Amino acid sequence: MRLSQFPITTTKETPADAEIVSHQLMLRAGLIRRLSSGLFSWMPLGLRVLQRVEAIVREEMTRAGAVELLMPSIQPAELWEESGRWTKMGPQMLKMRDRHDRDFCYGPTHEEVICHHVRQDVKSYKQLPVNYFQIQTKFRDEIRPRFGVMRSREFLMKDAYSFHMDAASLEETYQAMRAAYTRIFERIGVDFRIVQADSGDIGGSRSEEFHVLAASGEDALAVARDGQYAANVEAAATLPAPGPRPTPTAAMQQVETPHCKTIEQVSNHLGIAAQQCLKTLLVMGCNDKPLALVVRGDHAINDVKAANHPLVRDPVTLVDESAARACAGAGFGSLGPVGLDMPVIVDHAAAALSDFACGANADGMHLINVNWGRDLPEPQVADLRTILDGDPSPTGEGPVQIVRGIEVGHIFQLGRKYTEAMNVTVLDADGREAHPEMGCYGIGVTRVVAACIEQCADDKGIVWPESIAPFSVVVAPINAKKSERAAQAARELYEALLSEGINAVLDDRNLRPGVMFADLELIGIPHRIVVGDRTLDRGALEYKARDAAEAVDIPNTLDAVLAALRGDLPDQA
RNA sequence: CGGGGUGUAGCGCAGCCUGGUAGCGCACCUGCAUGGGGUGCAGGUGGUCGCAGGUUCAAAUCCUGCCUCCCCGACCA
Numbered sequence: 001m002r003l004s005q006f007p008i009t010t011t012k013e014t015p016a017d018a019e020i021v022s023h024q025l026m027l028r029a030g031l032i033r034r035l036s037s038g039l040f041s042w043m044p045l046g047l048r049v050l051q052r053v054e055a056i057v058r059e060e061m062t063r064a065g066a067v068e069l070l071m072p073s074i075q076p077a078e079l080w081e082e083s084g085r086w087t088k089m090g091p092q093m094l095k096m097r098d099r100h101d102r103d104f105c106y107g108p109t110h111e112e113v114i115c116h117h118v119r120q121d122v123k124s125y126k127q128l129p130v131n132y133f134q135i136q137t138k139f140r141d142e143i144r145p146r147f148g149v150m151r152s153r154e155f156l157m158k159d160a161y162s163f164h165m166d167a168a169s170l171e172e173t174y175q176a177m178r179a180a181y182t183r184i185f186e187r188i189g190v191d192f193r194i195v196q197a198d199s200g201d202i203g204g205s206r207s208e209e210f211h212v213l214a215a216s217g218e219d220a221l222a223v224a225r226d227g228q229y230a231a232n233v234e235a236a237a238t239l240p241a242p243g244p245r246p247t248p249t250a251a252m253q254q255v256e257t258p259h260c261k262t263i264e265q266v267s268n269h270l271g272i273a274a275q276q277c278l279k280t281l282l283v284m285g286c287n288d289k290p291l292a293l294v295v296r297g298d299h300a301i302n303d304v305k306a307a308n309h310p311l312v313r314d315p316v317t318l319v320d321e322s323a324a325r326a327c328a329g330a331g332f333g334s335l336g337p338v339g340l341d342m343p344v345i346v347d348h349a350a351a352a353l354s355d356f357a358c359g360a361n362a363d364g365m366h367l368i369n370v371n372w373g374r375d376l377p378e379p380q381v382a383d384l385r386t387i388l389d390g391d392p393s394p395t396g397e398g399p400v401q402i403v404r405g406i407e408v409g410h411i412f413q414l415g416r417k418y419t420e421a422m423n424v425t426v427l428d429a430d431g432r433e434a435h436p437e438m439g440c441y442g443i444g445v446t447r448v449v450a451a452c453i454e455q456c457a458d459d460k461g462i463v464w465p466e467s468i469a470p471f472s473v474v475v476a477p478i479n480a481k482k483s484e485r486a487a488q489a490a491r492e493l494y495e496a497l498l499s500e501g502i503n504a505v506l507d508d509r510n511l512r513p514g515v516m517f518a519d520l521e522l523i524g525i526p527h528r529i530v531v532g533d534r535t536l537d538r539g540a541l542e543y544k545a546r547d548a549a550e551a552v553d554i555p556n557t558l559d560a561v562l563a564a565l566r567g568d569l570p571d572q573a
Numbered sequence: 574c575g576g577g578g579u580g581u582a583g584c585g586c587a588g589c590c591u592g593g594u595a596g597c598g599c600a601c602c603u604g605c606a607u608g609g610g611g612u613g614c615a616g617g618u619g620g621u622c623g624c625a626g627g628u629u630c631a632a633a634u635c636c637u638g639c640c641u642c643c644c645c646g647a648c649c650a
Contacts, residue, residue, distance in 0.1 A: 012599065012611065013585050017643050027584095037642070143574085143647085261650065279649065300649060318648035332650035359650075479608055514610035521610095532609065542609095 001471065004508045008045050010519050020216045022453035023148035025462050029523045031449075038145030038153030045523060046449070048470035050156065053448050054135055056187050056467065057158045064180035065173075066131040066160050071113045073137055077103035079112035083421045094141050106139040111414075111440060114161040115422035118436075122163065125428045128436060129169045131177075133160035135445060149446045150406065151218070160441040163419070165428060170437040174206075174413055177441045181210050181409050184443070189465035190452050193405060195221050196231035198304045206413040210443075211405025212451035221405045222387045227397025234304040236387040237394040241352035248354050250369040252338075257366045261333035263297040266366060270357060274298040278350055278358035278370075280335040282324050282342075284317040286310070290327050291343040292335070294358075296350045299385040309382055311343055334359040338367055338376045346379035406451040407444070414438040462524030463546050471505040473497060473565060474525045476517075478532030481510045489556075490531040493541070496558045502565070521546065527565055543569070 009030040018024040026032045031046030042050055058068065077095070080086035086093075086105075094106040107113070114132060122128065138157045145153050160177065164170040178194070185192045190212045197209040209232055211221060222236040223229070231237075260266045267274045277297030283306065285291040291311060295301055307314040321331050327342065328335055336358030337344045350356075357368045372378055389402040418424070419435040428434045449468070456463045466472060475497070477483070477490035490506060497504035505525070507516055520528060528551075530542040535553065543564040544551035552569055554560040560570070 009583085009600090011584060016579095016585070019644085034642095144644095146643090263650080266650095281648075281650065283648080295649085303648085316648075318650095320648095321650085324650085330650095335650060482608070512608065512610085512612070514608095514612080516611095517609085518611050530609080534609075 001505045002508050003474075003505060004510075006044060006505075008519075008523065009043075010522050018148065020147050020150070020454065021457050022150065022216075022450040025453055025457055025522070026148055026450065029462055032149060034148075038142060038151075040149050040152055040154075042446075045470050049449055049464070049468050050446065052468040052470075053188065053445055054156075054158075057184055057443055057445060058135065060180045060184045060187070061133050061158065061160060063183075064131075064176045066133040066162075066177075066180075068134060069132050070134050070136060071107075071110050071117075073107050073139070074104050075107045075110075075113055077105065079116055079422075080105065082423075083112050083115075083418060085112070092140050092142070094139050108138055108140045109442075110134070110136075110159055111161065111418050111438075112422065115418050115424050115438075118163055119422065119424040122424075122426055122436075125165045125426055125434075128426065129162060129164045129173055131160055131162035131173055131439075133158060133441075147216070147218075148450060150450045152446065155447065156445040158443040158445055162439040162441075163424070164437040164439070165426075165434065167415075167437055170413055170439050174411060174439050177411050177439070178208065181411065181441070181443070185210060185212075185408070188448065188452060188467050190408075190448075190455055192408070193221065193223065193230055193403075195223075195405070196235050197410065198232065198235040198308070205415050208411055209405075209407050210409030210411075212408050212448075212455065213403060213405050214451065214454040215404055216454055217404035217406040219405050219407055221403050222391075222393070222400040223403055224393040224395065224397040224400055227393060227395065229393040229395040229397050229400070231387075233386055233402065234302065236400070238348060238383055238385055238387050239392050239394055240348040240381075245352055245372070246354040248369070248371040248374055250355060252367055252369050252371070252375045254360050254362075254365055254367055256364060257334070258364045260364075260366070266333075266357065267297060270366065270368065272357050272368065276353065276356050278336060278353070278356055280337060280359055282319040282328065282335065284313045284319060285343065286313050288313075289342065290319045290323065291345065292328075292337060292340055293345050293347075293384055294337050294350050294379070295347040295385045296353065299347065299349060299388075301347075301384055302386040305382075305384055305386075309345060309384070311345065329361045330359060330363050330365075334361065334363050334365060336361055336367060336370075337379070338370060344379060345382050345384065347384040348381055349385060351379045351381045406447065406454065408448050408451050409441075409443045411441045412439060414440055456524075458547075460518070461522035464524040464526055466526050469503075469524065469526050471525050472503040473527035473529060474505050474507055474520055475529050475531060476507045476520065478513055478530060478534075480508065483533050485536065486531050486533055489536060493529065493531065493558070493561065497561070500558070500562065502562075529561060529564075 011028050014024045015027050030043050032040045093108055096104050135158045139154050142153050145151055162173045192212050195209050197207045220233040222231050222233050257266055257269050260269050263274050263277050274297035279295050279297050281293045282290045303316050306312050306316045325331050354371055355369045360367045390399050393400045416435045419438050425433040453462055475490045475494040477486040480487035494506040526546050528544045535542050539556050540553040541556050542551045543554045554564050
């Protein structure tokens with residue numbers, strides 16, 4: 001490729017609305033252009049990168065035994081009504097109607113469609129297991145798209161769906177996908193971590209996420225400092241406090257706490273640490289009646305854990321203040337578990353307290369020196385809170401630290417949830433109908449590009465890893481306009497690299513050197529060979545790796561260039 | 574969806590308060606000079622000032638409505 005023939009538009013200035021490095025650089029380097037909120041065009045340079053990621057994903061999926069197909073992005077409503085997700089997915093799904101008034105959606109995912117095809121085509125256990133994948137555009141109408149292609153509404157996803165006669169077969173494919181994903185992210189060259197995850201809206205039993213570690217990541221991960229344990233904080237279990245509860249020391253007492261609406265205010269007013277206070281939230285139960293969730297004052301309720309509790313309605317729905325007053329006798333800020341006429345679910349840590357403070361269920365009043373089993377019944381205990389930095393890891397591997405990550409992959413064991421809902425059956429060896437086990441496996445292909453830039457950039461621009469760079473090496477003549485000798489030498493080297501099968505590009509734009517260098521660094525090409533009269537005079541070329549501090553002279557031979565591309569550089573005097 | 578901001582040339586912004594010829598930087602085009610780190614000088618192209626309505630002799634500017642985009646929040650009592 002010659003850059004004079006390849007439209008790239010770079011900018012010196014950073015667009016005002018780009019917040020994170022990858023978004024800024026993708027715009028500045030001209031990889032993407034925004035069309036509308038959460039909608040981006042991939043410009044030629046960006047597309048080359050995207051296609052390289054795709055190629056790696058495709059190769060590794062195929063190597064791991066998955067077979068590619070392509071399903072429509074527009075899907076009929078009937079399939080989603082069968083699975084129950086036409087309404088459950090909510091406004092995240094973009095719905096539309098055709099000229100015959102039939103309902104469709106732009107597919108946010110493809111479990112329904114693949115189940116439909118499998119129930120048509122797969123009749124016998126002999127055809128299983130099977131693992132289909134596609135690389136295809138999805139649309140999810142995100143509440144708030146942000147960070148460029150990191151959280152866009154339309155995005156490219158690799159999704160795979162496997163079907164099995166039994167759990168052992170599913171586990172085998174799940175592990176094969178886990179290994180394939182590991183290879184994919186290792187090949188791309190990003191620093192990533194596999195974490196345990198909640199299954200979220202997709203559902204199912206077991207799942208793990210692949211996160212690219214980056215400070216700008218939207219997800220918080222709990223990682224054992226000295227061990228293997230790692231989990232999304234949404235799913236990270238907390239341990240019950242060790243040992244028995246301390247013995248109560250004083251009688252329960254009601255005290256005035258006027259105008260105290262938050263734990264902080266109550267804690268300051270009473271001179272009692274937040275960890276000795278209880279925080280009480282009223283939420284809707286599955287039976288449409290309110291129930292109370294209680295955590296320690298310094299802890300936060302974890303929505304995902306709460307929603308997973310059998311008594312709590314999913315999604316977690318807070319009762320409003322007037323309803324709280326009607327059923328508990330007090331407004332927000334003065335609620336507590338004592339004397340409440342509703343189920344009370346208490347987090348481990350809150351259940352381990354003695355002599356604690358909590359709302360008195362009377363406005364402006366709290367109770368102090370409250371004790372479980374004495375002043376109110378022994379609580380029903382659950383894990384409700386979000387894990388904090390320094391908490392023990394649930395596997396006993398020491399304290400966790402909280403790091404941030406960008407979710408680029410997610411693998412699930414779905415069990416029979418969809419095959420039952422969609423009535424997918426095959427005949428087993430005994431001739432009986434059975435619902436297959438199912439797994440699904442996703443990679444956010446467009447997001448991988450952005451996540452990679454978050455890790456691979458410096459103050460000059462993008463520093464592509466070789467694996468997904470749009471071009472591997474650029475041949476850059478100095479003053480090609482004036483020096484036909486430099487221009488000629490550059491052309492010849494470029495042609496020679498091409499015939500070696502190298503993804504080379506010639507910068508024949510006739511730019512001034514400063515502009516050219518700044519541009520090439522911004523777009524992040526891993527290797528640069530500068531050809532100029534000055535170096536030619538001494539029989540040399542100048543080589544610089546994008547991530548190296550200094551350029552070095554190499555002999556003016558193809559072999560020396562090829563060696564340099566392999567990282568084999570001559571010793572410098 | 575709630576709150577805050579924003580909208581003026583492809584990008585970044587000023588002008589608006591106090592109504593009166595639409596500006597600056599970057600980018601782009603032309604010429605000359607320059608030629609190893611975003612070069613200099615000169616000239617130039619490009620804008621129904623988000624949309625609609627209103628006030629006024631006159632609206633980018635004041636008023637009303639709508640829209641866009643961005644940020645924060647979206648149950649933590």
